Amino acid sequence: MDTALILCRFLQYGAAMLIFGIAAFAGFIAPDGLRDRFGVLTGRVSAMLALVIALTAVGWFMLEAAEAGNGWADAVSPDTLAALAVETAFGQAWIWHLACVAVLLIGLGTRGNARRWAALVASVLVLASLGLVGHAAMQDGAIGMLHRLNDMLHLLSSGFWVGCLVPLLVCLMQLRDASSRADSGTALRRFSGLGHVAVALALVTGLLNTTLVLHHLPLDPGSPYQLLLAIKIGLVLVMAGLALVNRYVTTPRLAFDAPRALRALAFGTAGEIVLGAIVIALVSAFATFDPV
Amino acid sequence: MKTASEFPTMKKALLTAAFILFLASPAFAHAHLMSEQPADGATVTAAPSVLILTFSEGVSLKFTGVTLAGPSGPVTPGAATLDAAGTTLSLPLDAPLPAGSYSVAWHALSTDGHKTTGTYAFTVQ
Numbered sequence: 001m002d003t004a005l006i007l008c009r010f011l012q013y014g015a016a017m018l019i020f021g022i023a024a025f026a027g028f029i030a031p032d033g034l035r036d037r038f039g040v041l042t043g044r045v046s047a048m049l050a051l052v053i054a055l056t057a058v059g060w061f062m063l064e065a066a067e068a069g070n071g072w073a074d075a076v077s078p079d080t081l082a083a084l085a086v087e088t089a090f091g092q093a094w095i096w097h098l099a100c101v102a103v104l105l106i107g108l109g110t111r112g113n114a115r116r117w118a119a120l121v122a123s124v125l126v127l128a129s130l131g132l133v134g135h136a137a138m139q140d141g142a143i144g145m146l147h148r149l150n151d152m153l154h155l156l157s158s159g160f161w162v163g164c165l166v167p168l169l170v171c172l173m174q175l176r177d178a179s180s181r182a183d184s185g186t187a188l189r190r191f192s193g194l195g196h197v198a199v200a201l202a203l204v205t206g207l208l209n210t211t212l213v214l215h216h217l218p219l220d221p222g223s224p225y226q227l228l229l230a231i232k233i234g235l236v237l238v239m240a241g242l243a244l245v246n247r248y249v250t251t252p253r254l255a256f257d258a259p260r261a262l263r264a265l266a267f268g269t270a271g272e273i274v275l276g277a278i279v280i281a282l283v284s285a286f287a288t289f290d291p292v
Numbered sequence: 293m294k295t296a297s298e299f300p301t302m303k304k305a306l307l308t309a310a311f312i313l314f315l316a317s318p319a320f321a322h323a324h325l326m327s328e329q330p331a332d333g334a335t336v337t338a339a340p341s342v343l344i345l346t347f348s349e350g351v352s353l354k355f356t357g358v359t360l361a362g363p364s365g366p367v368t369p370g371a372a373t374l375d376a377a378g379t380t381l382s383l384p385l386d387a388p389l390p391a392g393s394y395s396v397a398w399h400a401l402s403t404d405g406h407k408t409t410g411t412y413a414f415t416v417q
Contacts, residue, residue: 068355068401083354090405133405140350288406290322 009284021163023119034183093132100125157201162276228286332412339388350378355401363392
């Protein structure tokens with residue numbers, strides 16, 4: 001049950017971040033002329049991600065009911081599900097989250113410019129509403145509000161960072177093509193600017209989250225929570241290092257040794273994606289542990 | 293995307309955090325049992341009329357409870373109630389407990405959805 005919940009959380013966070021990154025990059029960062037190159041990502045891939053989000057959102061709620069109650073039978077017990085929805089802060093937050101997921105599903109059903117905006121706004125809502133549950137919801141009052149707000153900013157900034165990396169790879173491929181080179185360059189420059197802000201915001205909100213939950217740095221390896229959090233922070237710092245190398249070492253080389261620089265950029269970006277996935281997996285696990 | 297509006301919010305949030313962190317007491321996301329009556333390991337001479345469990349944070353009434361086992365098998369307490377703060381659970385014992393040793397297995401769901409369990413024991417003389 002714990003393993004199923006962790007898997008559910010991983011798919012939920014991963015898909016929500018990716019669909020947000022695709023909506024932001026393909027719909028708004030890429031210039032108009034480049035937009036049709038992301039047809040697969042904004043079309044079939046986004047539809048699949050939305051389906052994963054919807055299924056794991058329902059699955060997460062049912063697993064929570066099984067956990068709160070007395071096992072698997074409670075995952076499908078109407079009484080338990082209703083009590084979880086009405087009587088717990090988790091349940092109430094989850095109703096909001098499910099509503100945001102419904103907005104996403106409806107939004108993806110629209111076409112053209114409306115769909116571009118709907119995908120962005122709805123994916124922001126889905127990702128932000130995940131900040132209503134978990135350890136961010138453990139405090140009441142002003143500090144609880146601050147914690148939730150900070151968690152939302154953390155989800156949005158880190159989701160922007162990691163989620164944009166996949167469309168970024170597609171964008172890098174277009175640099176080879178003379179007809180789309182100028183537009184791809186524009187997209188890269190825009191992403192670079194916003195990326196700096198997203199990475200900085202992800203690091204600051206992450207540090208604040210750690211402080212709000214633990215009140216100190218995760219330095220005790222005897223606590224599973226602190227150990228995994230420390231590993232996560234280490235991996236995020238490696239990711240930030242990779243991003244800096246991509247931006248300030250490899251990108252300038254595009255001017256005089258384009259093929260090799262492009263390969264290095266693609267490798268660096270793929271590396272960030274892999275590390276990002278591991279980071280999301282780690283947080284999916286340790287955020288269910290007791291934060292001591 | 294919304295960076296222009298996020299920065300002032302962030303700055304305000306950080307400043308607020310700096311103030312509040314010094315005042316805030318440690319928070320536990322999981323409900324831990326802080327104290328119980330009768331206490332763990334206690335020997336009481338008068339049979340208790342109520343079991344009281346106090347948790348480190350708010351729990352959900354529907355998903356929080358105990359199973360009480362005594363010398364002659366399981367005992368079912370009356371309907372549980374929570375205090376206004378949502379942290380103290382009271383379970384009335386309608387019939388006086390016969391003398392003997394009792395074990396209490398409790399489970400609690402914090403309102404943010406984490407489950408914790410534990411056991412303790414007491415003796416009625």
